[in-house]
Amino acid sequence: xxxxxxxxxxxxxxxxxxxxxxxxxxxxxxxxxxxxxxxxxxxxxxxxxxxxxxxxxxxxxxxxxxxxxxxxxxxxxxxxxxxxxxxxxxxxxxxxxxxxxxxxxxxxxxxxxxxxxxxxxxxxxxxxxxxxxxxxxxxxxxxxxxxxxxxxxxxxxxxxxxxxxxxxxxxxxxxxxxxxxxxxxxxxxxxxxxxxxxxxxxxxxxxxxxxxxxxxxxxxxxxxxxxxxxxxxxxxxxxxxxxxxxxxxxxxxxxxxxxxxxxxxxxxxxxxxxxxxxxxxxxxxxxxxxxxxxxxxxxxxxxxxxxxxxxxxxxxxxxxxxxxxxxxxxxxxxxxxxxxxxxxxxxxxxxxxxxxxxxxxxxxxxxxxxxxxxxxxxxxxxxxxxxxxxxxxxxxxxxxxxxxxxxxxxxxxxxxxxxxxxxxxxxxxxxxxxxxxxxxxxxxxxxxxxxxxxxxxxxxxxxxxxxxxxxxxxxxxxxxxxxxxxxxxxxxxxxxxxxxxxxxxxxxxxxxxxxxxxxxxxxxxxxxxxxxxxxxxxxxxxxxxxxxxxxxxxxxxxxxxxxxxxxxxxxxxxxxxxxxxxxxxxxxxxxxxxxxxxxxxxxxxxxxxxxxxxxxxxxxxxxxxxxxxxxxxxxxxxxxxxxxxxxxxxxxxxxxxxxxxxxxxxxxxxxxxxxxxxxxxxxxxxxxxxxxxxxxxxxxxxxxxxxxxxxxxxxxxxxxxxxxxxxxxxxxxxxxxxxxxxxxxxxxxxxxxxxxxxxxxxxxxxxxxxxxxxxxxxxxxxxxxxxxxxxxxxxxxxxxxx
Numbered sequence: 001x002x003x004x005x006x007x008x009x010x011x012x013x014x015x016x017x018x019x020x021x022x023x024x025x026x027x028x029x030x031x032x033x034x035x036x037x038x039x040x041x042x043x044x045x046x047x048x049x050x051x052x053x054x055x056x057x058x059x060x061x062x063x064x065x066x067x068x069x070x071x072x073x074x075x076x077x078x079x080x081x082x083x084x085x086x087x088x089x090x091x092x093x094x095x096x097x098x099x100x101x102x103x104x105x106x107x108x109x110x111x112x113x114x115x116x117x118x119x120x121x122x123x124x125x126x127x128x129x130x131x132x133x134x135x136x137x138x139x140x141x142x143x144x145x146x147x148x149x150x151x152x153x154x155x156x157x158x159x160x161x162x163x164x165x166x167x168x169x170x171x172x173x174x175x176x177x178x179x180x181x182x183x184x185x186x187x188x189x190x191x192x193x194x195x196x197x198x199x200x201x202x203x204x205x206x207x208x209x210x211x212x213x214x215x216x217x218x219x220x221x222x223x224x225x226x227x228x229x230x231x232x233x234x235x236x237x238x239x240x241x242x243x244x245x246x247x248x249x250x251x252x253x254x255x256x257x258x259x260x261x262x263x264x265x266x267x268x269x270x271x272x273x274x275x276x277x278x279x280x281x282x283x284x285x286x287x288x289x290x291x292x293x294x295x296x297x298x299x300x301x302x303x304x305x306x307x308x309x310x311x312x313x314x315x316x317x318x319x320x321x322x323x324x325x326x327x328x329x330x331x332x333x334x335x336x337x338x339x340x341x342x343x344x345x346x347x348x349x350x351x352x353x354x355x356x357x358x359x360x361x362x363x364x365x366x367x368x369x370x371x372x373x374x375x376x377x378x379x380x381x382x383x384x385x386x387x388x389x390x391x392x393x394x395x396x397x398x399x400x401x402x403x404x405x406x407x408x409x410x411x412x413x414x415x416x417x418x419x420x421x422x423x424x425x426x427x428x429x430x431x432x433x434x435x436x437x438x439x440x441x442x443x444x445x446x447x448x449x450x451x452x453x454x455x456x457x458x459x460x461x462x463x464x465x466x467x468x469x470x471x472x473x474x475x476x477x478x479x480x481x482x483x484x485x486x487x488x489x490x491x492x493x494x495x496x497x498x499x500x501x502x503x504x505x506x507x508x509x510x511x512x513x514x515x516x517x518x519x520x521x522x523x524x525x526x527x528x529x530x531x532x533x534x535x536x537x538x539x540x541x542x543x544x545x546x547x548x549x550x551x552x553x554x555x556x557x558x559x560x561x562x563x564x565x566x567x568x569x570x571x572x573x574x575x576x577x578x579x580x581x582x583x584x585x586x587x588x589x590x591x592x593x594x595x596x597x598x599x600x601x602x603x604x605x606x607x608x609x610x611x612x613x614x615x616x617x618x619x620x621x622x623x624x625x626x627x628x629x630x631x632x633x634x635x636x637x638x639x640x641x642x643x644x645x646x647x648x649x650x651x652x653x654x655x656x657x658x659x660x661x662x663x664x665x666x667x668x669x670x671x672x673x674x675x676x677x678x679x680x681x682x683x684x685x686x687x688x689x690x691x692x693x694x695x696x697x698x699x700x701x702x703x704x705x706x707x708x709x710x711x712x713x714x715x716x717x718x719x720x721x722x723x724x725x726x727x728x729x730x731x732x733x734x735x736x737x738x739x740x741x742x743x744x745x746x747x748x749x750x751x752x753x754x755x756x757x758x759x760x761x762x763x764x765x766x767x768x769x770x771x772x773x774x775x776x777x778x779x780x781x782x783x784x785x786x787x788x789x790x791x792x793x794x795x796x797x798x799x800x801x802x
Contacts (some may be wrong), residue, residue: 121587162213167568396603662692
C-alpha cells in the first residue's frame, strides 16, 4: 500500500504536468529509473491472474510498463491486466499504475478482436476517414481491456521494396503517410486522452530507407531529406493530432544510433518538430547499441548516452535502465535531472490517461459481441484495398455457370491473409518459439511454454482463422459466384510441388473456361516459408521462381487467365504474369481479403483501390518512387541518341504510385485556379470529375505540385491532396482543393524551413503520371520562415454535386 508522504499529485483538478512534478520528488532514484523500464507480465502473474512466484521482488521497485500481454480470450486479458494493476496500486510504495501496451497496427493484437487489412492495404483505399473509424473502435477495445498505449502506427515512408516491413507502412508518399498518420493518431488518442489510448509513431527516423533494404540498417540522408521527407508524417501527427509517443528507429542516422542520438530525439524531434510526449525504445534498442552497433562498451555507457539523447523508456525489459542507470547517476557521470526529465514525461502521460483514477479494465467482457465489432468496417476496408492494375476487358467475370480453375499458393490459404502484427500471426509465432523456432521480431524471442499453453487454444492456423474470424480462402469465395471451381496450389510460395502437381494444374487448366492464378507473398514472424515481414528482407524482389514457373505453365495452357497478387510490397513480375488478361493487386486483407477480391473479380464490387507504392520493372531500378527529385532517377532526361534511361529497359516503373482501374470511366475538366497567393495565403484549385461510364464507381482525384525553388533541387512532383469520389453513371462532382502556401515549405539554401516566392506548377489526374489537367499559380510576397506550429500539412478537399 502507498506510503508516500504527500498525496497532492492525486488532485484531479491540477494539470497533468503539475501532478507529475508533484509526484517526482516523492520517488527514490531507484524508483525513477524503474519507471523507465518494463517487466514481462508472466514475471508478475500466472496465466490465471494469480501472483507469480518472485513477483514481490519486482514490486519492491516497480517498473513503469508492461509489454506483450495477450491471449485468445478477452476476459482472460481483462483479468490479467486487472490483476497486474491491483499489484501496482495496492502493493507498491507509491501506488503508481503501470502503462500496459500492445500492438494495434491493423486491429488490436489480442484474441477475440477484429483484424483489418494491413497498413499498406489501408493506404490503398485512400480513405483515412474509415481508418479513423477503425482506430476509434480499437481505442474503445483497448480501454475496455486496460491497455493504455499502442505501439502503432508505423509512419515510416517506405522507399525500398526490398525491406520486408513495407506492408506495415502507408507506402512511398510522405503526404499519403501523413494523412493516415494523422487519422490514426486522432482516432486512437481521441479529443481527450483520458478517454483515449496513447499512439506511438514508429520508427523515428528514416527506417523505410535502410541501407541495402536490410532491416535494422543505417539510414543515410542529409538534413533536408530527413526533415522535409521522412519527418513529414511524424511532424503532421505531432502538430495536427497531438501525438504523445514516438518509437526510435533501430538504425543509425548520420552515423549515430537513433536511440542515443540527441540530434534526432531532442534537437529535431522535440526542438524542431515540437514533440512533447515520451520516446519509447524499440525492443532491445539500448542493448543493441552495445552488442550490434558497438557504439557503447557497457550497459552503463549506453544508458548514459540514451538518457542524454532523450530516450525516455527502455523496452521490453531493462538492459541498461535499471541498476546500470542508477550507478551512472550515483557515480556522477549522469545528472539526475536528466533522468527526472524522462520520468516526468512518463508520469505526465499516465496522468493524462487518467490511470491514477481509473487503472482497471472493464470487469466483464461480452466476448461474442466483441468478436463482431468492426466486421462490416473490415470488409469495406478490404474492398477498397483491392487494386485493378490491368484489364483487357475480361473483368468482371460472368457470374452464372462459369467454370473456374483457382491455381496457386494463395488459392486455398486463408491464414496467409494475416501478416505480422495481426493477432493470428503473432499467435503462430509464439507457438513456433515454444517449439524451438526463431522469432523474427527483435526482443520477442523468449519462450514461455507454460504461460502460452494456458492462454492459447489448440487450433492450427487455418482452423483458427476460419472459426474465430470467419475467414475463407479465395477458392471458396469464388465458388459463391462461379458455376464450378477446381483448385490446385501447384506450388508453395517458394517451392514447386513436383510432377503430380504439374499434371493436376494442366488438367484443371484444360477443363476451365477461366483461370484465376492466386500468387504473391507471405509475411510471417518466424522462420516458416515467407517472402516478407520483420527480419525478412529480399535482395531480389522478383516474384519467387516457383511461382514464375507456375505462371508459365498456366500461360502455356492457352486459356484466359487472371492474376491475383496478394502482397504487402512490390514484386517485379515475370512475362507470364504481365501477359495475363487482368492483374489484381491485393494486400493481406485480413478475414475478408479473399472475399473482397472475389467480389471485384465478378463485379459485385467496382474496384477503387490505388497503388500506395510504385511497382518497378526490375530490382535494379530501386529506388523508383514517384517523388524523386528533378534530374534524379527516372525524373532524368533520356540521354542523347537513346530511347530509354537504361540500355536494357525503360527507367519508369511498370505501374506508378496512385494507379488503379475501374469498371467505369472518369474524366476531369473545367479546371479553375486562383492565379496567385502570397506566402501567407492559400489557393483554390477546382475541377469537375464525371463518371462517363455505365456503372456506379469511385475514383481518387489526385493533386500533384512542383514548386520551382531557387538553388535547391526539389521533388519533380509532390502529392499535395487527394479526394475519393463515388458517383453514379453520368454523375458529375465539382472537386475543390484548398492548398495553403505553408504546405509548400522546404529547407532552403539558408537551411531555414520556409515558403518562398515561386511559380508552382500542378496537375490533377488519377495517378502520379496522369496529367489529366494542368495549371500553375504564383507564390508572391516575402519569404516566410515557418516554425513547426505554422506549417500546413494536409490540404482540404471537398466534392460537391454539380
